[in-house]
Amino acid sequence: MRHRIAAVVFMALALPATAAGILPSRFDVSGVAGGDALNVRAEPTTSAPVIATLAPDARGIEVVATDPSGRWGRVNAGEASGWASLHYLREEPDVWKEGALPAGLRCFGTEPFWSLVPEGATARMESPEASASFELKTLDLGHPSNQRRALVLTNQTATATATITPQLCSDGMSDRLFGLETLVVMHGEGGPRLVTGCCSVAGR
Known part of the structure; x- marks a missing residue:
């Protein structure tokens, strides 16, 4: 019985504390006390340096990837990219x-600088x-779990895909990282x- 209990405890510890769905996606900070903050760390471990913090009521945080354990999510904070515990997102x-x-998707690039902001049917x-x-x-592949999209843009003088x-x-x-790449x-x-x-x- 003792070995069986130990095995169950080990399996529970091995499982991710939380599971993110389709990434990238938006998350809200949850379970952080009002006077506290959620740390964003340089690496997905509590021993890594804190590079930024998220307010306890922060909303619309973009998570673009998870670490192999599924316990940490990569987020942008200021001009940097770091890791926040998914337990609090x-x-x-x-x-x-x-x-x-x-909603709120936007695309952008450099050399040259450009931006594309969808708003409903325009x-x-x-x-x-x-x-x-x-x-x-907007075109997709008809699978809810597939984020690939194609955008067909038309007006009286130009078109774009x-x-x-x-x-x-x-x-x-x-040093920011985003979860979607675009070609226009x-x-x-x-x-x-x-x-x-x-x-x-x-979002914007």
Whole structure:
């Protein structure tokens, strides 16, 4: 009996404290006392240095990956990327829905700087040179657990197609990491042009 109890305890300790669903996704800090804060650490261990903190009522925290144990989530804090305990993060429901984009999703890139912000059935693309509004159609693969999306953008003078793929992505300007990579092919004056970047579900 003693060996059986020890085996059960060992198995319980080996299991992740929490399980994240489809990543990247948004989480809210939960279970942290009002006068305390949730530490963001350089590595997924309590012995790692604290690089930032999250307020006890922080919402819309983007988790882009988990460590092998499933107990820690990689998050952005300021200009850095670190690890927060998933025990104190509660996933928002229905961030990913079939046939739709997550609310607040935005895509962006550098060299050149550009941004793409979907808003319902439209999207706005901006760069230092110009900005334009497009009609937006979203395509997916018909599987709720698959975040891959294609965006078809059209207006009277130009068209663009963007792909969104789950993949750790750097913005090239900081140590932050995002969970979605995008490729955008733009058709307009001067012929087709390709830009690349990252997308975030953390909202605006």
